[in-house]
Amino acid sequence: MLPDFLLDQATGLLQLCRDRGVMIATAESCTGGLVAATLTQIAGSSDVVDRGFVTYSNAAKRELLGVPLDMIEQEGAVSEAVVRAMAKGALARSKADVTVSISGVAGPGGGTAEKPVGLVHFAAARTGRPTLHRACRFGEVGRAEVRWKSVAEAMALIETILAE
Amino acid sequence: MLPDFLLDQATGLLQLCRDRGVMIATAESCTGGLVAATLTQIAGSSDVVDRGFVTYSNAAKRELLGVPLDMIEQEGAVSEAVVRAMAKGALARSKADVTVSISGVAGPGGGTAEKPVGLVHFAAARTGRPTLHRACRFGEVGRAEVRWKSVAEAMALIETILAE
Numbered sequence: 359m360l361p362d363f364l365l366d367q368a369t370g371l372l373q374l375c376r377d378r379g380v381m382i383a384t385a386e387s388c389t390g391g392l393v394a395a396t397l398t399q400i401a402g403s404s405d406v407v408d409r410g411f412v413t414y415s416n417a418a419k420r421e422l423l424g425v426p427l428d429m430i431e432q433e434g435a436v437s438e439a440v441v442r443a444m445a446k447g448a449l450a451r452s453k454a455d456v457t458v459s460i461s462g463v464a465g466p467g468g469g470t471a472e473k474p475v476g477l478v479h480f481a482a483a484r485t486g487r488p489t490l491h492r493a494c495r496f497g498e499v500g501r502a503e504v505r506w507k508s509v510a511e512a513m514a515l516i517e518t519i520l521a522e
Numbered sequence: 523m524l525p526d527f528l529l530d531q532a533t534g535l536l537q538l539c540r541d542r543g544v545m546i547a548t549a550e551s552c553t554g555g556l557v558a559a560t561l562t563q564i565a566g567s568s569d570v571v572d573r574g575f576v577t578y579s580n581a582a583k584r585e586l587l588g589v590p591l592d593m594i595e596q597e598g599a600v601s602e603a604v605v606r607a608m609a610k611g612a613l614a615r616s617k618a619d620v621t622v623s624i625s626g627v628a629g630p631g632g633g634t635a636e637k638p639v640g641l642v643h644f645a646a647a648r649t650g651r652p653t654l655h656r657a658c659r660f661g662e663v664g665r666a667e668v669r670w671k672s673v674a675e676a677m678a679l680i681e682t683i684l685a686e
Binding site: 395453502 | 555
């Protein structure tokens, strides 16, 4: 079952968006659709959630969100540059006013000294505003826990960009 | 937390796809990304999961998957025609060899006599094969339960089309 604290957060976020007349789109890599799935668990979410892009492969990041392949090769899929490009790409390719993107090393494999397991980058884009970026190092807390924490952080970043 | 029985099913499905050299893409409406989120909870899923389309709005179904708006208007978003078009659209717009689509009335509102709460349509498309369709009536078991049952059914339909 989806954790209650995330569903409570989603309920609040959806109401905030509804009050502002704002639509949301998501662009997810390591969370693989979990942010969209959490938001859409709340009845009535269809008036806020426009769409979600689960861009798990690099080809998907390029084709669905317009992230340049050379950026992915140079910066890595888990990087500030790529999440910023994902969030902006989702904004340009949806009817949403606000988007959030997530790319990280969920583990248990795939970590390096520079980009350890638990490192997750986030970005939130909003029409006519500067794009926000945040990076978290959740540590080796397990793949599921990294993803749940990422869902919470993604929703919090949308709240932040809406408060500006 | 994601239910263990779904994670077990996902693990088996991913291994089946790996053995066949098959990539998957998802096209989700009422499950809102939950199928993709379940598959990608399994470590190593990136060699099987290409991408996912969370097409919650009708605009998203048209723009991301090429579902004709007049089909949605005539048949309804929850219909055999629309899930078939969603699955074929995902196949044409991804690097996947197999896709699955889901559209249903998760509830608690939105049900009608003809399309009651708990009615969910599924389709699976595979390169060079006929597209499969299945409809389930899960009943008024609650929004979360309709979605979990739909995730299981979607994975089962991929297993079916792979077995043909």
